[in-house]
Amino acid sequence: MLDSTAKTIELMIVDDHKLFLDGIVSLLKDSPKISIAACASDGNQALELLQQNVNINVLITDISMPNLNGEELCKEVKKKYPNVHILVLSMHSDSKSIKRILKNGATGYILKNTGKEELIEAIEHVANGQAYFSESVKNNIMAGITGMEESDENVNVRLTKREVEILKLISSEFTTNQIADTLFISLHTVESHRKNIMRKTKAKNMAGLIKYAVKAGIVE
Amino acid sequence: MLDSTAKTIELMIVDDHKLFLDGIVSLLKDSPKISIAACASDGNQALELLQQNVNINVLITDISMPNLNGEELCKEVKKKYPNVHILVLSMHSDSKSIKRILKNGATGYILKNTGKEELIEAIEHVANGQAYFSESVKNNIMAGITGMEESDENVNVRLTKREVEILKLISSEFTTNQIADTLFISLHTVESHRKNIMRKTKAKNMAGLIKYAVKAGIVE
DNA sequence: AAATCCATACCTGAATACGGCTATTTTCAA
DNA sequence: TTGAAAATAGCCGTATTCAGGTATGGATTT
Incomplete structure (x- = not known):
């Protein structure tokens, strides 16, 4: 059709x-239907090249990149060039990463461990505006929607600015007393914050707090 | 010569x-001096293929892989096939990763953001048993040697099997009492182990312990 | 045979964390 | 401008961590 x-x-x-x-x-390079118009090593460069090459209709991108990452690139591209379809080529197949970038306008999502044939198939699908997903991507999305998302849901809690600030200091091996001194607030206030963070993140103790901090990218 | x-x-x-x-x-595939004898998707498969292909003299490997990772693969290869030279092809250029795998017997270390020419040069160097490193790898090693190594040195400490076991339980938000019950040992013993781990890893409290556990790959 | 490491266990006391509350002021958005 | 959320501060009591030791039997290595 x-x-x-x-x-x-x-x-x-x-x-x-x-x-x-x-x-x-x-x-x-030997695929008849596909012509490689440009290559970029980060999102900023990609946006510049898109401006110069008006014929580009498909963009293949990684997620983690310096300067401007895949998510931000998706958002920009969809705003400025809505006709350019995006195929994400990532290492990660966790439902969190996938859902986030699909929300930002990606049309397809395949993994770096797929083969050449599937890559070409995915490119052709996406070029037509049709979604394409690797098998394991589909499975993980399903798993994410149906059930057993307990491990993911705690990354969705929203900590306030102050709570993040305090969690950072906790992660730096500061005691409650030291944190109070650092922020010029009462010991009790720090404890209140810590208790609130623990409630929100469902952490049982410091160990849980640090694991959350690592997962959420608050430390390292 | x-x-x-x-x-x-x-x-x-x-x-x-x-x-x-x-x-x-x-x-x-068009390089005259290089012949690709085999490909593998993890360390175990690589070891099997090495057994079958006695002529292989250079092995290019990633670090993070399922089943048997690059570090363990290096160790095994150097033990069983000391004449096979290993070139590590990684995304990470932190001195920690580099030093660890070089200790395990890798001859060269280049990054995935290098070009084709440099890749070939690296392969040829390594095939002769000569070390080869990407520019940024060299820089990071130097930075690691010269100064500011406080953050790296704690990954070199060696924990005993029992200590790792206990650190895992601590990371699972178990209290000292729960760990003692789980392992059928005294509360005091668990505390001794914890103190020893803290001394070795230079952790000031639980936060430091968990950060170490994450860095060392003991959790997640 | 001696030395070293490992796992085990114990002691004391101070410091800190944790759980479960209440309560005031400030800030910000509807 | 009014209500919700955030930041602040407090109390009480228990549990746990942390710092500083000492000590012993067993395994391993030299």
């Missing part, structure tokens, strides 16, 4: 690992 | 990301 499959696919690939980028280019 | 540069390089590549693996193969 869609005749758009006949149209040449003008591709841009974005990844901060040059070897991976070059490898993908090498894999795709 | 070394005439070994003339000898054909029989390569094995190990990476759990199929697309990356295929990309590298595609990049190298």
Whole structure:
């Protein structure tokens, strides 16, 4: 039904690992329907190149990149160039990462451990505006929707600015007394905050607090 | 001086990301001096293939992989096949990762954001038993050696089996009493172990313990 | 055979964390 | 401007952690 499959696919690939980028280019360079128009090593460069290459209709991108990451790139691209379809090529298949980037406008999501054939299939789907997902991506999304999300739900709690500040100090091995002195507030206030953080994150003790801090990217 | 540069390089590549693996193969397949003998997606598979292909003399591997990771693979390979030189191809350039895997017998270490030419140069160096490092790898090693190593040195401490076992339980938010009950040992013993772990890891309290556990890969 | 490491166990006392509350002021958005 | 959320502060009692030791039997290594 869609005749758009006949149209040449003008591709841009974005990844901060040059070897991976070059490898993908090498894999795709002989594909008849696909033309590689540009490559970028981060989101900012990608946006610049998009401005210059008006014919680009598919963008393949990694998520974790310096300067401007995949999520932010998606948001920008969808705002400025709504006709450019985005295929995410990531290492991670956890439902959290997937859902976040799909919300930001990605059309497809495949993993770096898929093969060449599937990559091309995914590119063609996405070029037509059709969603494409790796098998394990689909499974994890389903698992995320149906049940057993207990481990994920605690990352959804929202800590206040002050709570994050205090959790950072706790993670730096400060005692409650030291935190009170550092922030010029009462010992009792720090304890109140800590108790609130523990309630929100369902942590039983310091161990749980630090594990949450690590997961949430508050430390390291 | 070394005439070994003339000898054909029989390569094995190990990476759990199929697309990356295929990309590298595609990049190298036209190189005259290099022959790709085998590919594997984890350490176990690599060891099996090494047994079958006696001619392999260079092994390129990622660090983080399922089942048997790069570090453990290095150790095994150096023990069983000391003539196989290992080139590590990693995303991370922190001195901690680098030093750890070099201790385990890797000959070279380059990053995934290097180019095709440098990759080939690195392979040739390593095939001759010569070390090869990416520029940023060299820089980070230097920074690690010269100063500011306080944060790194604690990963070098060696915990005993029992200590790791207890640290795992601490990380699971168990109290000292619960750990004692779980392991059928005295409360005092658990406390002794905890104190020893804290001394070794230079942790001031639970927060430091959990951060160490995360860094050392004992939790998550 | 001696030395070292490991796992075990104990002691004391101070410091800190934890659980479960109440309560006031400030800040910010509806 | 009114109500909710956030930041502040407090109380009480128990549980746990932390710092500083000492000590012993067993396994391993030298």
